Amino acid sequence: MTTARNMAKQAYSLTQRILGAEVVGVKLNESVPEEIIDQIKKDIHEHRLLLFRDQGVISGKRHVEISRWFGELESTFYHHPKSPHLDVFRVSNDEKEGCRNVGRTGWHIDGSFMDKPFRFSLYYIESAPRKGGTAFIPLKDLIENLSEEKRQRWEKLWMVSDRQSRLIHPLIYPHPSTKKPTLCFHLGMTEGFVWNYKSKDERWTSWTETQEILTEIFDEIQSNSKLIYVHEWQTGDFILSDNLAVGHEATPETQSPVSEVGLRVLHRTTIRGINYPSK
Template sequence: MEGLKRACKGFFCTPLGVIITGVDLKKDISDDLIDQFKRDVHKHRLLIFKNQGTVSGQRHVEISQWFGQFESTFYKHPKSPHPDVFRVSNIREEGCTNVGRTGWHIDGSFMKKPFAYSIYHMVSIPKVGNTDFVPLKELIEGLSEETRARWERLWMLPDRRDKILHPLIYSHPVTKQPTLCFHLGMTEAFIWDYGTDQQRITEHKETMKLLQEIHDEIVKDNRRLIYSHKWEEGDFIISDNLAVGHEATPETQYPREEVGVRILHRTTIQGAHEPQKAESM
């Protein structure tokens, strides 16, 4: 963190992540500073760069490549500025709509190796429409002993792609801290005690109850863990996708007449690890 503080004019901690000013991502960035970003994104989980103006699709891609190979899985909207940039909006003609509104999640939970990083740039700022983030380590460590023991027994079955099965709680492949592989809107079922004689798949009603339980744990105690990011012009966020859950707030889909036009560009970086229980890491 000290290296990043020295390199940037402004460096301010938020409840989750850090706000960075004095760095223009549109210009050439030294290898040393890029290496610092790659280390600190795991330490802080969100690197929030302010006052970036409009970052082109090509430059967004170049910045993303600091962190690995692309994993592009989503529909290419006609107005996307680059084949690897996912463009979302509250207006169908401007981008894909209702993205991030199906529940708390990490990106790519339905993949064998979920995305390692998600990289966001707000191109058109609405009057309202935040993105909420929750730190997964603190969420897990704040569970009651009984609840954590139950969650440790759960494996999630995504509703896409055959033969994909992930432990709900596992160890982050870089930090080794506890984290979650989850999507509250894209889970078909859970399996209790996978690989044991007690293995059992949940019925729909039980699945919904478990998804609601996870949601309730995230938002309980007046949402004390949640960092709600109010987007401003020029914001650019690099996220350790495996360490933070997120959800777009309802206002992100309000009509143009109420909030204006919202356009967000996002890239996702290929994961290098399958979620695994700590004892098998």
């Protein structure tokens, strides 16, 4: 399905994809009319992922300017010496070019360990490898495919981040903007879970039970493989993600050496959350 809108001097169109939509007619490294920016801000919640192909060179400064359309930037990660901006997280399969081993700790949303998990993640690929993509899954669809019994169980669970703050967030909660059900989770950075948090039936899981729950979530994702979209990057791609609505994970090939797959350099910014995830 393709929807076209003519705005200002640019033609804005969306082409539906397996997950999300591809935006045609917009060059992010040029001035973008306010009418189109407003439409992008509406469409991101409807489609969850917006892909902009063939964007050429987007500087760190421009990446940050685009990010500010969606709110205040918030970065919590190591600043690599080659990062083009303090707010741009630069990752690579070459430690001289960017931070390595990023995104391979398990399916997650960005900032699950923050008091307010990030609202949006914005990705730009400066150098795409021959192989090595990012897998995405729509969380509302995943939840709606749960059995009634399993969903009732997950509704009682709260995740405990493995960071020192030990922040506690509900596993299933309404998206703060769309109010649709979504997940706050990280399969590689979770210390534990709490059943029925702040109720008379509150109970914290043992490490064994925690691992069982994490495995259960992973198995549910794998059993819904038809929902997964793996984006194989092309140099110049820019992706805008509704981070709270889409889980993701870097594929194993993203860590393959440059000699096998070529150089991978990915830039990412994240937007500060506005609401604490709650029931």
